[in-house]
Amino acid sequence: MAKRSRRLVWIGWLGLALALGHDFASPNVQQRIERLKQSRESARQKKRQVLSKLRQVRSQQRAISEQIEEVERAAEQAQRELLRIQRNLAQTERELQRAEGELKALEARYQTYRRQVWQRLIAFYKSGHSGYLGVLLDVESFADFLNRLYFLQRLAAHDQKRLTGLRQAQRDILRLRGEIWGKRERLLSLQAEQRARQGTLRRQLAQKQRLMEAINRDRRMYEQSLAELEQTEREIEAMIRRLSRPLAPALRGSGRYVRPVNGPVVSRFGMRRHPILGGSRFHNGLDLAAPYGSPIRAVDHGCVLFAGWKGGFGLTVILDHGNGIQTLYGHCSSILVSSGQTVRRGQVIARVGSTGLSTGPHLHFTVYRNGQAVNPYQVMGAAP
Structure with a gap:
């Protein structure tokens, strides 16, 4: 569009120049003045056309400038959102690492306590007792039986409570880890969306900047054409005044x-x-x-x-x-x-x-x- 407009303006300018060249050499002064007036009107008509084009270009320039500012604001907002997501993602990764560490620690504690229980049973067996029942039967009095029964009940309840507590803690951490993994996946998805949006905004910005460059070239071309036409009009008027003498x-x-x-x-x-x-x-x-x-x-x-x-x-x-x-x-x-x-x-x-x-x-x-x-x-x- 710009090349064609520039070519049309240039051709129009050459045509005007040739017309002026013809007017300089009219045999009759009045005829020459009339022809110069026609050339002046032609220059004014071309100037009106260029002014109309220039107003359009300036309007387009303002519109594109506003669009560029809007895209730049959206790009800045997208960048801030991406940084926020990345900070949350880094925090989530740290939470996930802590949960993994706690889960491994609980598993180790559970296995350690379980081994302790088995080691206790093995010790009973090696001492000649057949488990808890042998301990209860190997008594000398009923009072001794009751004491051993109470002790074994308390020991069994403690073991059960401890093992149950460790298992529950494991289940809680597994649930928390699952929640953290879900949060991590959502953040990764948001991060990918923001990066894709940034790419789209960058392409939009580059396209609008190229369009602005083309509009600026057109504006400079029309402003130059306008200045030349105004100069031509002034020269024609000066020649009309000179020919009047x-x-x-x-x-x-x-x-x-x-x-x-x-x-x-x-x-x-x-x-x-x-x-x-x-x-x-x-x-x-x-x-x-x-x-x-x-x-x-x-x-x-x-x-x-x-x-x-x-x-x-x-x-x-x-x-x-x-x-x-x-x-x-x-x-x-x-x-x-x-x-x-x-x-x-x-x-x-x-x-x-x-x-x-x-x-x-x-x-x-x-x-x-x-x-x-x-x-x-x-x-x-x-x-x-």
């Missing part, structure tokens, strides 16, 4: 011409393949090669109609020599005259450069006669 007879050209630069002609008037835009296009002047900074001279007496930037011609000077003849000097590196100034034949008005649509230092030289670009040789003979 008739050219003094003393400033008219003599009809005797000098070469604008000392250099060979490298591209002639007529159809040619455009060196930058490609395709077969009409070349409305001559290209004369010369070193960068070489002096560019007025081919005859005249008045400066325009001195400034002119689209694809870059830095440009346009002279009015009267009698329907104007000359254009394009791609300058610097301009040494100003609009409205009078110049003499051979006066240095600019320096050779490569501004605008140019492949290297040279002078683009166009001659207009009664509003039409003509072959310079038809007007100037062998001068160029």
Whole structure:
């Protein structure tokens, strides 16, 4: 979208520049003023279109900026939630390790006490008693029997209570371990969800940032186009004001011409393949090669109609020599005259450069006669 818009603006700008070039050379001042007014209206129309596009782009920029802030806030919240889950997960892992340790300790205590009970029974057996019954029967009196019975009952109850308590503690810890494992699994699931959400948010943020970069490029392009169109409008208005003042007879050209630069002609008037835009296009002047900074001279007496930037011609000077003849000097590196100034034949008005649509230092030289670009040789003979 941005490339197509940039191309359309550029084509529109070139078209406007060419239209202005035609207007500089109208045979009748009033006609030239009318054409300039049409060009001004065209520039204003294009400016309105660019302003509309610029407002749309700025609105999109604000919307995307708000979306980026929203995604960034969500990403920060997701990061905080992930850190909280990771802290809980670390605490759960520690709880699980403690439960495992307690379970192993209880199992060891249970086995130790169980061995003690068996060792006691073995000791009874080795002493000649057949377990608890032998202890009860090997008595000398009934009182001794009752004492032994009471002792054995207390011992058995203690063993049973101790073993039952250890088993219950084991069951409690196993239940707690199961709860901790369940909590751990839930936290792991939440951690995976948060990481997946972070990945989604990162992709959304990257996509919106790329979109913002494209919108920023479009905005800069439209702002540059707007500045150029406003400059064009100001230049057209200045030319209209200048054309409203008739050219003094003393400033008219003599009809005797000098070469604008000392250099060979490298591209002639007529159809040619455009060196930058490609395709077969009409070349409305001559290209004369010369070193960068070489002096560019007025081919005859005249008045400066325009001195400034002119689209694809870059830095440009346009002279009015009267009698329907104007000359254009394009791609300058610097301009040494100003609009409205009078110049003499051979006066240095600019320096050779490569501004605008140019492949290297040279002078683009166009001659207009009664509003039409003509072959310079038809007007100037062998001068160029």
